[in-house]
Amino acid sequence: MNIALTDPAAVSIEDIDVSNPALYQTDNWRPWFARLRDEDPVHWTENADFGGFWSVTRFDDIVAVDKNHHDFSSEPAITIGDYGDDLPVRQFIAMDPPLHDIQRKAVQGVVAPRNLADLETLIRHRVVAMLEALPVGEAFDWVEHVSINLTTQMLATIFDFPFEDRAKLPFWSDMATSLPEIAGGAGDNDARTHALQDCLETFTALWHERKNNPPGTMDLISMMATNPNTAGMVDDPLEYLGNIILLIVGGNDTTRNSITGGVLALNENPDQYAKLKANPELVTSLVPEIIRWQTPLMHMRRLANKDVELGGKKIRQGDKVVMWYLSGNHDERAIHNPNSFIIDRDNPRFHLSFGFGIHRCMGNRLGEMQLRILWEELLNRYSHVEVAGEPVRVQSNFVRGFESMPVILHQ
Numbered sequence: 001m002n003i004a005l006t007d008p009a010a011v012s013i014e015d016i017d018v019s020n021p022a023l024y025q026t027d028n029w030r031p032w033f034a035r036l037r038d039e040d041p042v043h044w045t046e047n048a049d050f051g052g053f054w055s056v057t058r059f060d061d062i063v064a065v066d067k068n069h070h071d072f073s074s075e076p077a078i079t080i081g082d083y084g085d086d087l088p089v090r091q092f093i094a095m096d097p098p099l100h101d102i103q104r105k106a107v108q109g110v111v112a113p114r115n116l117a118d119l120e121t122l123i124r125h126r127v128v129a130m131l132e133a134l135p136v137g138e139a140f141d142w143v144e145h146v147s148i149n150l151t152t153q154m155l156a157t158i159f160d161f162p163f164e165d166r167a168k169l170p171f172w173s174d175m176a177t178s179l180p181e182i183a184g185g186a187g188d189n190d191a192r193t194h195a196l197q198d199c200l201e202t203f204t205a206l207w208h209e210r211k212n213n214p215p216g217t218m219d220l221i222s223m224m225a226t227n228p229n230t231a232g233m234v235d236d237p238l239e240y241l242g243n244i245i246l247l248i249v250g251g252n253d254t255t256r257n258s259i260t261g262g263v264l265a266l267n268e269n270p271d272q273y274a275k276l277k278a279n280p281e282l283v284t285s286l287v288p289e290i291i292r293w294q295t296p297l298m299h300m301r302r303l304a305n306k307d308v309e310l311g312g313k314k315i316r317q318g319d320k321v322v323m324w325y326l327s328g329n330h331d332e333r334a335i336h337n338p339n340s341f342i343i344d345r346d347n348p349r350f351h352l353s354f355g356f357g358i359h360r361c362m363g364n365r366l367g368e369m370q371l372r373i374l375w376e377e378l379l380n381r382y383s384h385v386e387v388a389g390e391p392v393r394v395q396s397n398f399v400r401g402f403e404s405m406p407v408i409l410h411q
Contacts, residue, residue, distance in 0.1 A: 008032045017045045018055055018324065019080050021184035021397045024298065030339065033057055033327035042311035049181055050080045053301070053320035054313070057327040059334030059352065061311055065302060065323050067357040069096055072302035072321055074359060079398050080301055080322055081182045086193045089242030093250075093359055103243065104362060106227040107220050110158050111366050115218055119157070123370055126153050127377045134409055139388045142407040147259040150370060155251045158366075160219035161206075172199040173252045176245045183398035200241045207234045220247055254296040254353075255367040257401040259374060260391070261294030262286070264405065267387040269341045276343055280379045285348040287371045292351035293341050298326040298400045300355060325352040326400065384410040 008016065008031045016032060023029040036043050036057045043055040056062050065072050074094050077083050092103035109115065130149055134140065148170050156166040175195040178187025203221065210217070211225040211234075224230045224243070233240045266273040276282050302321045307314060315321060329352050330338045336345075354361035361367075378385060391405035 008035050013040050013043075016040075016043065017047060018327075019045065019047055019050055019053070019184060019322075019397050021395050024397060024400055025393045025395050027393065029326065030330065033324065033330065037327060037331055037333075042313040042315075044313070047080075049184070051320065053080060053322050054310075054315055055327075056310070056321060056323050057331075058311070059328040059331040062323040062325065062328040062352055063356050065310070065321055066300070066352075066355055066359070069358055071305050071308050073305050074100070074300075074302060078300045079177070079183050080299065080320070081179075083242075084179055084182060084189070084192070086189055087196050087241065088238060089245060090236075090239045091242035091246040093246050094242075097358065100358065102229045103233075106230040107223050107247065108362050109223060110218060110220055111363050113365075116365055116369060119154075119366070120369060120373070122157065123154065124373050124377070126150065127373050131377055131381055136382075136409045136411055139406045139408050142263060142385075142405045143256075143260050143402050144404065146374075147256045147402070150259065150374065151252050151256040154255075154366070154370060155248060158220055158251065159206075159247075160210075160221065168199075168202070169248055170252050170256070171195065172245070173248045176249060177253075177396065177398055183396045186395050196241060196245070199244065200237055203240070203244050204234060204237070207240070250361065250363055251366075253399050253401060254291075254361070254363075255370050257296040257399070258291050258294045258367070258371060260402045260405055261296070261400075262290035262371065262375070263385050263407060264387055264391060265290060265293050265341045266385075272341055272343045273384075276375075277379065277383075280376070282343050283372055283375045283379070285345060286343040286375060287368050288348040288351065289341065289343050289345060290371060291353045291368070292329050292335075292348070294400060295326040295329050295351075295353050296400055297353070298398060299324050300359070323352075325355070328352045382409050382411055386410060 016036060018032055023032060036055060041058045041061060045055060046052045056065055073096050075096055076094055078094050083089050092100050134145060152166045152170050155169045156163050161169065172195055175187065175192045177183050178185040178192055179189060206221050207225050210222045213222040213226055215226045224233055276286060300323050304315045304317050304319045304321055306317050332338050354364045386408045387405060388408045389406040392403040394401035394403055
């Protein structure tokens with residue numbers, strides 16, 4: 001059965017499985033989550049690839065799980081499936097305190113307010129140069145020439161990665177989550193292993209080049225290598241690789257796919273695009289609405305540390321609990337008119353896309369800054385960014401992303 005083409009009302013509630021990546025690749029997930037939120041908001045699924053798991057679909061229940069790291073552990077993975085037997089990496093987002101706190105603290109200075117202020121000028125300079133190089137009046141791929149281009153430059157900066165080799169960063173990011181058993185992708189195990197081994201070798205060499213840098217050097221590798229609490233991480237290759245992949249995916253997939261998703265949303269809602277053009281100051285509320293609407297990482301997983309009751313269901317110790325941020329961001333119990341894209345909401349930053357609690361997205365302000373600057377400069381230069389064909393979406397139940405989307409710029 002192709003679940004993406006089936007009427008959810010025709011399926012018995014116990015047979016609904018929202019881990020099927022076809023729902024997201026065809027953008028047909030809304031009615032399935034609506035039914036779960038209404039009829040079975042804490043929903044058990046048996047799945048041949050991922051095993052059994054609970055789907056938590058309402059906003060308030062998701063927040064309750066996300067903020068309760070005592071009862072719901074992030075270990076050993078934050079995707080529905082585990083990270084793969086070939087390279088079972090470990091990373092601080094999939095750890096509990098105290099180790100999570102120690103490793104996160106080592107790198108969070110890269111997004112401290114002072115460093116963000118320094119980065120803003122650089123981002124704007126790059127955005128202007130990128131936009132002025134784009135063709136006007138002819139179709140091109142927005143994902144390749146804008147979304148990936150901008151975020152990859154930013155990644156290279158915060159890693160101090162060789163700029164001429166920066167295309168490797170989004171490639172490694174895509175490969176990391178590509179396997180069917182991790183998030184329903186279409187990736188090949190051998191290709192993924194080869195790519196991530198290359199990633200590890202590259203970043204291990206960078207570590208040894210920088211391990212004697214002075215403390216306070218503001219790139220992610222130097223920050224880990226010179227922090228006493230993480231200075232030995234390079235000696236645990238799976239932990240080092242896991243954290244590198246975490247920082248690449250976090251700095252790439254979320255912003256990259258929100259950049260594309262925002263253009264698509266405005267084209268699908270021309271009244272909101274007209275409102276933005278009439279009042280460009282709405283960019284400040286547009287950005288969080290894009291991030292809510294897109295929800296670039298659709299879920300996070302936890303494991304129950306003990307028997308817990310949630311939504312009238314008994315979750316047993318060891319059960320997988322999947323928080324569907326994508327569903328919670330469209331829960332009418334928490335968000336007014338959530339199925340409409342509205343760029344001037346009263347409280348636009350009230351959404352789940354960055355998570356809650358100790359794992360709240362570390363780089364949320366940097367991602368928002370890139371989106372804000374991009375839209376400010378787009379509005380300064382072009383009358384319209386027209387979506388000129390159907391976007392091609394990623395096959396995944398974790399990353400809500402785009403492989404390509406044709407657009408035409410109009411002056």
